[in-house]
Amino acid sequence: MKLTVVGGGSTYTPELVDGFARLRDTLPVEELVLVDPAADRLELVGGLARRIFARHGHDGRIVTTGDLDAGVEGADAVLLQLRVGGQAAREQDETWPLECGCVGQETTGAGGLAKALRTVPVVLDIAERVRRTNPDAWIIDFTNPVGIVTRALLEAGHKAVGLCNxxxxxxxxxxxxxxxxxxxxxxxxxxxxxxxxxxxxxxxxxxxxxxxxxxxxxxxxxxxxxxxxxxxxxxxxxxxxxxxxxxxxxxxxxxxxxxxKPSRAAEVAEMERQLLTMYADPTLDEKPELLARRGGAYYSEAAVDLxxxxxxxxxxxxxxxxxxxxxxxxxxxxxxxxxxxxxxxxxxxxxxxxxxxxxxxxxxxxxxxxxxxxxxxLYAGLMAQVTAYEELALEAALRGGRDRVFRTLLAHPLVGQYAYAETLTDQLIAHNREHLAWA
Structure with missing residues (x-):
């Protein structure tokens, strides 16, 4: 069995690798490919991944590469864990909405929409390349906002399931x-x-x-x-x-x-610096305790089971x-x-x-x-409203345009007021212009 992790240079990856190593009877991985364009991070994460497998006596092969097409070729499943724009973009998502008195968060509200607009086109491009190279592969999406990203994948006809911890x-x-x-x-x-x-x-x-x-x-x-x-x-x-x-x-x-208080993004960025320093230690052969504070607890078990x-x-x-x-x-x-x-x-x-x-x-x-x-x-009403927001968010991600962003923000229950939606639309575009092909 071959699995490929796109975004394999993430500091999350050792959590995933630990699950593959411990639960090999449930999921007998013969080859694990970590794909990431950040070669420096990928080298550190890949080295630790190999040591974790060795510690558990797992004889599976771990490959690291920056070549997406080569990495997904022949994969039985492709796991997506991306952060388009990195922690710097997350820092923005969590701060500029606060100027309007709205929640600043990376997966919901205005910040969540910004992440969706950056992410959906990238994920769909990756999925198309997976389909051309290996049309039978399953796509497992961890990439937030998972609901919108998974909907984009399914509407484009991909074999996809989304997962959250x-x-x-x-x-x-x-x-x-x-x-x-x-x-x-x-x-x-x-x-x-x-x-x-x-x-x-x-x-x-x-x-x-x-x-x-x-x-x-x-x-x-x-x-x-x-x-x-x-x-x-x-x-x-x-x-x-x-x-x-x-x-x-x-x-x-x-x-x-x-x-x-400081943003969660600032806290995570500091944790990532510490984690990467730890990963560089050639004697480290298990996921460090600090990783539990990074988030994503138990997602390796969920990923293995799925x-x-x-x-x-x-x-x-x-x-x-x-x-x-x-x-x-x-x-x-x-x-x-x-x-x-x-x-x-x-x-x-x-x-x-x-x-x-x-x-x-x-x-x-x-x-x-x-x-x-x-x-x-009480719950169905909120679900219906957020579902409508997600439908509009996907349309904005696929087709672009200021008016579509405005309509999407106006539909979100954490925004709602037209004056806020106007200001947040301008802020979102200004902070994400480099990631929006239409802006």
Missing amino acids: VAIGFQRKFARMLGVAPGEIHLDHVGLNHLTWETGVRLGGPEGEDVLPGLLSEYGEAIAADLRLPRPLLDRLGVVPSYYLRYYYAHDEVVRELRS AAGLLGGTGSGPEEPSVDGGGGRRAGGSPYQVVNTRNGGTLPFLPDDAVIEVQAAVGPKGAAPLAVPAVDP
Whole structure:
């Protein structure tokens, strides 16, 4: 099996490599290709990747290259983890929206739109080159904003599934609280990428006992503290929202906080400098503890499980979504996984071609969403509005134009007011002109 990581010079990559090394029985990687145009970073990351494989006794071959076409040739799956414009662009995404009193964040609001406009054309170009070189390869997208990027890939006819680590983080957290193995936890997870709610926590599979009420009763304070939301709010909702919902439920509070401290981008840039120094140490043969603070916790496990399902491992696929009575297992855990995929009627209040983030049965034919119970209008309404924003965002990314950017910002619930949308449109274009072919 050959896997290719585009953006392989990322400081995230050792987390991914660690998962490939530890979980080789689930995903037997024979060749791992790291593709990145930044040769200096790629050399450091590639060296550490080889040492991690050696430490775990993994005999797979690790190749580093700046040549995309050569790197994806013959790959069974291509993993995308890109940051167009680097941390410098992220710094801008997180700062200029604050001038209008709007959240500055890299995946949502005005900053998230800027990232989408920079990213979608690049990802589609990469995907076309993958299709020309290797049309049978699956594309697994980690690149934010995952929902918009995955929708762009699917609408262009690519074999693509999007992946985020929010759900697996909740799964691991709830498993620790309950004292059970993570594979015993099945989440009733519903929403869009970075706009999701855990409406149930089930033991053993989709039909298992829902223990969420007990979790909120016993551990509500700890869960609320992690989300930085008030405990009474969780009690009233009866669900666990993603921490990204804080940008909506406590918008003005978040803006005040963001204005009072250095940006997350500045923190991450400093962490990356430290990590790259560590990666240069020839004696380092495991992912450093600092990497956990960089973000992306557990995404290696999620990636392994998804790739194993898509590439015909022991996962249950769209044609066999049962849990064999007691919650069937593959080596990676549950036969189901939370992914970003086409709605196709799963949430009837959204268009069929919307990309949603839900539990799905994953197999060689792709991801088949499980049935979702009726969604509370409190969540369905916000999902519908953000879905409309994502549709407009994709149109703006594909076709360009100031008016399309303005309409997209006006549609976003974190912007909304026309005066803000006007100013933010000008700011977005000014800060991203070098990445926008039409500007």
